[in-house]
Amino acid sequence: MDLQLKDRVAVVTGASKGIGLAVVRTLLDEGARVLAVSRSSGPELDGPAAGAGDRLVHAAEDLTDPLAPARAVARAIEVFGGLDVLVNNAGGPPPGVTLPRFGFLPLEDVDWAAMFEFNLFSSIRAARAAIPPMLAAGGGAIVNVSSGNAHRPMPMNVDYNAAKSALNSVSKALAEEFGPQGIRVNTVSPGPVRTAWWTEEGGAADVLAERSGTDRDTVLNEGAPQMMALTTGRLADPQEIADVVALLASPRSASTNGADFAVDSGFLKEI
Template sequence: MDLQLTGRVAVVTGASKGIGLAVTRTLLDEGARVAAVSRKSGADLDALAGPDLLHVAADLMDPAAPAHAVARAVEAFGRLDVLVNNAGGPPPGTALPRFGFLTPTDDDWRAMYEFNLFAVVRAVRAALPHLLDSDAAAIVNVSSGNARRPGPMNVDYNSAKAALNNLTKGLSEEFAPRGVRVNTVSPGPVRTPWWTEEGGAADILAGATGSDRVAVLERVAPEMMGLTTGRLAEPQEVADVVALLASPRSANTTGAEFAVDSGYLKEL
């Protein structure tokens, strides 16, 4: 299926690995031009180098970074049609999961909201003047199934993602009538570096459950989280949905949330 993204310009945050890398690769494959935003590049992102890819080195914990990234994209490609707010999860220097409400401090809460909510607010604010000039504009916010399954693990992260879901709906109500569709993709656990890197979620859960990294990824986490498919999702499976929502083929889809979560969410 032609997603009609040829020549479109997208900004993708958190683009150097995991879901963001898969989104960047997919949009490029569909003919889009992509400004890939991350603190630093990496071998996998470098492998995509070409005239349709711009890497923007930016730390989204810096309040000026989202506007800088948008400006660089417009400077390089002359327009903006798609904003994918993918960066999120543990702020730089933070490891998740964290257990219990009393564990995160005020500083932890501030950092979590800075990375998972305020950076999105700033990116949308910077992008909207350009998106409003597009004939097929789209914003896709990458949230989490935990936004709708609150609990005592990662309570600050879950709360920030719930706020992001609310923001998405509000943005859609205001700007979809003006031609900017806004949707959410909510992954469950995805086999990304957040899980697989040394000291990441798999290692933390292994320590908490008396297991090991491989067992956590293959069995313990899917069982603990009640994953209907029995496995963590792959980044490409999330990226495919993001690309469809970014596409003009989804011209009448807005204010919606799409779960790519291995059956994690059970609620109607």
């Protein structure tokens, strides 16, 4: 299916690995031009090295800097001449933080502030920068990567879950306000995804392995799917999330606005 994304301009945050990198590759495969935003780059985000030529440009930005999202949007317009798609993917553990964390009382104000800066305010600031040029161009698409945990409050990662719930609320409000003007805003809510958050040394799998007295591979292949009651019995692959993001970014989804899509291995059971 042609997603009609050829030559459209997209900004993707959190682009250096995991879901973000999969989104970048998918949009490039569909012919889009992509500004990939992350703190650090690599061969995958170098246009010529990645085989994307001048259709892929990296912007080195730390999205906990309040000015970074606007700089990234301005850079995309400078390089590519406009903006059609914003994918707010940056999120998860803020720099220097390891998740999961357990319980409410250990969290200080600084923990809450850092979590909301990275998982909510960076997306708000990027949308605030992206919407005016999209309005001037007659429309666009914003896809916010949320989390299944936004729908299932629990004492594990309570600050992260709250930030993603807030992101869902903001996304619905933006969809209602700007949908009549041609800007669609939707969210994708992954469950556990086999990314560096889980797999890297000291990551979520290691934290849970230590807590349960097992090892990383057992957590990834058995423990986490069982603990989270994943219907498919496995963590999702980043590409599976990227495919849904690309569809929502596409004009083929012209009547999809204010929706939330669970790509979560059957994590959410609620109607």
